[in-house]
Amino acid sequence: MPQNRRRFLNTLLSLPLASAIPTVTTLTSTRSLAADDDYRALVCVFLFGGMDCHDTVIPYDEPAWDMYAQLRAPLLQQYQASANANRDREDLLPLNSQGAEPSYALPREMSGLQSLFNQGQAAIVGNVGPLITPVDSSIFSNDKGALPKRLFSHNDQQSTWMAFAPEGAQLGWGGAFSDASIRAGINSDFLSVSIAGNTVFLNGEAANPFQLDASGVPAIELIEIARRQGAPELSSALEAHFAAQGDTSENLFARDFVNISRRALASNETMSRALADTTPPSQNFPQDRLGGQLAQVANTIAARQQLGASRQVFFVALGGFDTHDNQATDLPPLQQSVSDSIAAFFEATVEMGVAQQVTTFTAADFGRTLTINGDGTDHGWGAHHFVVGGAVNGGRIYGSIPPPTLGHAQDAGNGRLIPTTSVEQYAAPLGRWFGLSENDLALALPGLAGFSAQGPAII
Template sequence: MSRNASSRRNFLRASCGVLACGGAQALFPQLGLIPSALAQSVPATGYKALVCLYLAGGNDSWNLLMPGGGNAWNLYRDARNGVYATGNTSGLALPAANGTGFIANQTTPAAIGINGNAYGVNPFCPELAQLYNEGRLAFLPNIGSLVEPITRATYSGSGARRRPPQLYSHNDQTSLWHTGGNNLQATRGWGGMVAGRTSKLASEMSGLPPVITLSGQTRFLNGTSTISTPLFPFTLSTSSTSPAASLIEYGISNRNANQFQTARQSYLDELLEAASPQPFTDEYRSLVTRSIELANDVINPAFATIATDDPVNAPFNGLSGNNLYSQLRQIARMIKVSTDASLANPINANRQVFFVSIGGWDTHDNQISSIGATGHHGRLQVVSQAVNAFFRSMQAIGQANNVTLFSASEFGRTINSNGNGSDHAWGGVQFAVGGAVNGGIYGRYPSIALNNSLTNPVAGSDPTQGECFSRGQFLPTTAVDQLGATLARWMGVADSDLPSIFANIDNFASGPYANAAATPTFAHFSRTIPGLMNGI
């Protein structure tokens, strides 16, 4: 038997031993952060944090923000197969903000009007509408992955421009949202790269990396410091008492050792030996130990110092069972122990990037299944309530101006109905919330009409606001890179450093297609989205 085969056998045997002994769920997510204990970067001043809220599956965001009324709503209604009602269950449209078309107990409630009913917010999202009216929420219509500005005329054919690979693919478009480019093989995400360029040394934060996930490992948080040291996310759970996963049951540091812990420790040592040949084994073992001690000696004790009646420990107040709120509440606690000097606080962070996610957005079936908060409506209600609760907790602890939450989803969905739901498309609506966010609509909200184009406009529409294909698959008029670059600048990344994170950013600011004559539908010919964030 070859040495490689023998090593592989030993590796698998040790892995099975670890699994059999328990605690693997705590071990493997944290192995990714091991190198982060050595991460270094040039720190920015003060404290700021980004929170990426990922809506996994492709949110039908044209029913989050829709036309409020008038002819724009009529086009929307017709394109969405009519208003959903007991007699039209294939319809995806919602009643207009002024109530036009609303039939009590037969259709969903009318949309909530904003901007004088120019737009309507989904009726199950009153909290998001309120945040918008307070000037703390911004909508970004028709945003999506792009390589460079594009129109229907330049989508294909001899003069075609570059476009993202594997459009309409969940996995591939998720990767492009997370990495800010068009390379599906990229392993570093723009959230991790932003954190790596602005955060203090991990050693100044008791070894805690500035990238933290509550929803599993994600490429979005992978990055490097300014000295090219790998940066990987730390995993938190939603537990109130032990938010950081621990391997105390492995007997590391001789804590409460017993015969089972001794066996677990033996298997762990063998696993490390098989996975990492000398001279790395000892260093990996040491780093694993330090990662575990970070949980046992820093994170969990720090959370325990938060007063029971602190706003970040607020009860669910009707949000029981809202897993997204559980994730966001844990982020609020981490922000508290990272910034509040009155606590016995060993973290003292200056920059943090968080990741949370919620699924259920791949609504090919039963998108609207009743007039109540079910299906897509129910998902949006969960988001609206959780985001509002998180923002209010940031206000209560004085961090609202320093924390920005933004939504993301791999793509929008088709405007017309497939009979029971909607299918994969391209551009969609996202939002950003925070004290530093200037509320409003940023970008171009298109006429919601099928098969609209500059060369063959739909009657009564304005195709210069955005074009789409036959089922309403909108070509984005704002790039993911532009949103990412805007938030990166707010976090403290130098403008000159943006191309090292977003390789395509200058395709939208300069070059042959970054002008109204070449791409008349594109919203902002600039690296960042003008006016979205204070201070940039």
């Protein structure tokens, strides 16, 4: 296919109208995934702005806590004065890792995730972030090694987390996982589903995300709105428009657009019928943005058989984590939403009998500095992340969490953590569980070859 036409099609496929339409791919076929009833789903929960990992996975043993409390004394005092939260050691929720004395704890707003961790249904991976090769403070300060581009920039690090390149990247590793499924013969329009708008994370060479909003309205929502408003003539006219009825164009671009539009319309109809004909789980989700998105993921999973989907990758997101100021006020309700929403979603998978077949994981632009700027924190690099599901080797902290001090080997300055686990190493065990072979992983995560360790055994 000529490059200008391929570029045009890729542009079309990034639009909501075309959200579930696979394109032709030249990738080598593989049979590493079985197109059968062995359902698997990955759910990415992206925390836009970069959640403060130091204020989430908190030192609990007394010597480490004392060091932490000394560095963060002004912020802890602001928590004490806040009506929203407290960060006194006795108010924290200990993480009982492997039955040993707790070394870390979560804030009291995150009781749902603490419960899942202590029950063995959740794990934490410490100090994850974009890397090209292993880096420490000496390499970083002397500019000796290859580093990810545009560190500490929101847009660029969001893109690097999702697609291994700064803003402007077009293919994400969630999409690459779906590409592997397509090569194996699992060719559903609902392999990749975003409940948070357009995202590079789900874009593949063959896979393109189907978009829903948190209420279950498909991307071509004008038709659905017209139906709900009792305007059948308008909805019929819109259907005819998107179906391009009577089109006879011989122009390649025009024909491509018509085909995409028609298939998108058909996919939206399929999704609408499947959701209407499926009984959703009865689990009560938090009545907030993230809770609504994860409720819709649960509803879509409940409709998996009607959708013909045996593999799915979902994307949901919550913003507001760029806490340069007012952290003691703004962060606790966000943490509560993350914890309660993920816990409710896990219980919904239990109700549906798919807890072993659904794995949820968090991601974010970056972590934040251990030092504070007055009443908040600044952009960091590495961060700690949660992995939740019935198949997770839970109740453990994987990787390494540096001490709550300054000047250690993984400090890039001001307690900004240099990652010890790359995004590729974090993603690799998720991909293997999803069904990818090592060849699939090499295609999906090309940077994995730069690391001797191929990812923690989180699942």
